[in-house]
Amino acid sequence: MQPTLRAFIVFAAGIPLGFALILADETLWPLAFGYLTFAAAITTGDAVLTPRIGAFAIDLQIPPMLYVGDRDAITVTLSGAALRHPTMMTLACDTGDTLEPPPHQLCRIIPGERFDIRIPLIPNRRGQAVIHRLWLRWHGPLGLVERRHIRNTGVSVPIVPNIRAVRSAALSLSVRDAAFGVKIQRQSGEGTEFDALRDYMPGLDHRSIDWKHSARHHKLVCKEFRTERNHQVILAFDTGHLMSTPLHGIPRIDHAINAGLLLGHASLRHGDRIGVFGFDAQTRVSAEPFGGIHEFSRLMRLTSEIEYHQEETNFTRGLMELMTRLKRRSLIILQTEFVDTVTAELMVENLQRLAARHLVIFVSMHDPRLHSPPERSLRTLKDVNRLVVADGFLRERRTVFERLRRMGIHCIDAPSHAVGAELLNRYIHIKQLELI
Numbered sequence: 001m002q003p004t005l006r007a008f009i010v011f012a013a014g015i016p017l018g019f020a021l022i023l024a025d026e027t028l029w030p031l032a033f034g035y036l037t038f039a040a041a042i043t044t045g046d047a048v049l050t051p052r053i054g055a056f057a058i059d060l061q062i063p064p065m066l067y068v069g070d071r072d073a074i075t076v077t078l079s080g081a082a083l084r085h086p087t088m089m090t091l092a093c094d095t096g097d098t099l100e101p102p103p104h105q106l107c108r109i110i111p112g113e114r115f116d117i118r119i120p121l122i123p124n125r126r127g128q129a130v131i132h133r134l135w136l137r138w139h140g141p142l143g144l145v146e147r148r149h150i151r152n153t154g155v156s157v158p159i160v161p162n163i164r165a166v167r168s169a170a171l172s173l174s175v176r177d178a179a180f181g182v183k184i185q186r187q188s189g190e191g192t193e194f195d196a197l198r199d200y201m202p203g204l205d206h207r208s209i210d211w212k213h214s215a216r217h218h219k220l221v222c223k224e225f226r227t228e229r230n231h232q233v234i235l236a237f238d239t240g241h242l243m244s245t246p247l248h249g250i251p252r253i254d255h256a257i258n259a260g261l262l263l264g265h266a267s268l269r270h271g272d273r274i275g276v277f278g279f280d281a282q283t284r285v286s287a288e289p290f291g292g293i294h295e296f297s298r299l300m301r302l303t304s305e306i307e308y309h310q311e312e313t314n315f316t317r318g319l320m321e322l323m324t325r326l327k328r329r330s331l332i333i334l335q336t337e338f339v340d341t342v343t344a345e346l347m348v349e350n351l352q353r354l355a356a357r358h359l360v361i362f363v364s365m366h367d368p369r370l371h372s373p374p375e376r377s378l379r380t381l382k383d384v385n386r387l388v389v390a391d392g393f394l395r396e397r398r399t400v401f402e403r404l405r406r407m408g409i410h411c412i413d414a415p416s417h418a419v420g421a422e423l424l425n426r427y428i429h430i431k432q433l434e435l436i
Helices: 005-024 026-049 163-173 211-217 252-269 293-304 315-325 345-357 381-406 419-432
Strands: 057-061 072-079 087-095 105-109 114-121 127-139 145-160 193-199 221-226 232-238 273-279 283-291 331-335 359-365 410-414
Touching: 005 026, 026 145, 057 145, 072 087, 072 105, 072 127, 087 114, 105 114, 211 221, 232 252, 232 283, 232 315, 252 273, 252 293, 252 331, 252 359, 252 419, 273 293, 273 315, 283 293, 283 315, 315 345, 331 419, 345 359, 345 381, 359 381, 359 419, 381 410, 410 419
Parallel strands: 232 273, 232 331, 331 359, 359 410
Antiparallel strands: 057 072, 072 114, 087 105, 087 127, 127 145, 193 221, 273 283
């Protein structure tokens, strides 16, 4: 318990008042003494009337898990059954550096009523969030005295990739063949699976005629095909220092993992096999492709193990090692970042070798500092310099993307919040065109 600023002002006001009374008439000094005595009395009375911590019933509910890119809250339930008058209470929470500092919460506790106060928790990276302690502060009826209570919690909450977004998006993919319609889509051409034979009808593709069976049955028959489902999809993550830079308060690598989980859920549900590969100066994570929707928890665990690194990415070593691990043609989704054409040169050369044997989707994210228009008019030379530099970086990015597209690489350059949907749409489009 300690006096507040209001109590200090009340006592401090007695000093000039006492000097003024004494200077006016020295016989009035008892009035100054009486004022200080009165101030001490009301402060003591306010201290007596200030509720103790036992007058409150406090229940703390901490979420068992937090998700990157999403927000949750600590729910503090307060009730004042033993209170005699309404009390204003301020709540604060000490957290680790993996969470944004939560704002203070103010609540008016009324005797006999129950209140739920939510303290927001906003993760800014994966890891372990530690809720160190909860601070409670309340004043007496006159606001001259305040009491404080510190409740040590020491609770550790894991911060994992955002699977909430995956679960919500999975509702639209709940039908087994949602990517291809309710009925199984049959397509002819290279890379499809044989399904059945049928009589030839005018208008069907002549290439689908099975001449051996036609000679046996003495009539033209053709083959029907169904879409392949056992493709290999490799989620390749660049874990270098550029992917650790934040976008909208969250590292790029976490945005990439969230998008990869969304695609991974769709791929596993539709019969494809998913592999994970993370690299920078060396290989950090590597998992052979696995299939089945029941393996989604394994995919989530593998992506959760991807750490933040500040090393320069070695595309030659990483992509060559990835090529040696793959024994069949695969769809490789590389989520990375580059600065300019000079730093991207080795990346482009190695992607050209990779695209000669596999189908590659190159994914990058918009930097709002480059793509957003200037919010204010160009008033100074510094503003003009920033605009010119940003325009130069954008032109170099467009040059790199144009080179990649000429190699047959599918490119996605989207904002961080939309990269998951863009990647999923491109995957479905590739499956429908039977490009793998």
